[in-house]
Amino acid sequence: MSATLDQQDEVVEITATGFDNTDAKAQHPGAPRITNPYLAGRREWNERYGDLITRAQNWRTAAFLSGAANLLLIFGIIAVAMRSHIVPYIIPIDSAGRVINAAPADQASVADERMVHAAIFDWVQAARTVSSDQQAELRLIDKVYSMLGKGAAAQTYVTEYYRANSPFDRARTQTVTVDIHSVVNSSDKTLEVEWQETTRDLDGQVKETETYRGSFTTTINPPNDEQTARLNPLGIYITHANWSKVL
DSSP states (O other): OHHHHHHHHHHHHHHHHTTTHHHHHHOOOOSSOOOOOHHHHHHHHHHHHHHHHHHHHHHHHHHHHHHHHHHHHHHHHHHHHHHHHOOEOOOOOOOSSSSSOEEEETOSSOHHHHHHOOOOHHHHHHHHBBOOOOHHHHHHHHHHHTTTTOOOOHOOOOOOOOHOOHHHHHHTTEEEEEEEEEESSSSEEEEEEEEEEEETTSSSSSSEEEEEEEEEEEEEEOOSSSHHHOTTTTTTEEEEHHHHHHH
């Protein structure tokens, strides 16, 4: 009887100290279940916070996957936007409204004869006009030089003409208007232009009327940047120019 009580006291003492109950049960099969405070605390932690930690990890994983998918979509949209699916066409028509030819804009020839004629028409008017409006005259001169080949003979010819006949000096006493009579091809690159110039004083009274004839050689060099395209969108340049009064 005394031995039995001593064994029970030993089991209770082990329980109080918090040792693992595995060996105790093996040594004392009839002893009550012994609880380890460390294991109990860990079990309580897992039950209380384990689900929260798991859910947080799941949300982080979902957020990462969502962000990666959004990045892929953004790059995909940019790639699609950079690929143009619209092909512009130029469709010229004749005077009767019939289609002459149709081709994509990147295949259409800029060296259409009518375009060249219109460009030379405007250029001669800009080069020979004298305006009393200084800002308007500056714009005309800018237009003239935008169609002159850099370093070409035409550039030298026009610069010397302006030095000898400054439109700003002439505008102090007179103005000149230009009326183009004809623009015809003398070869595939050279055009002959005939025009009439009317000189007026500052009161608008006609002082004289003269006829001129000029020869202009052109070349085509389509623009490859936005600034050049604004100044000379067709890329038509004059490489040789000369004119004289028709007596």
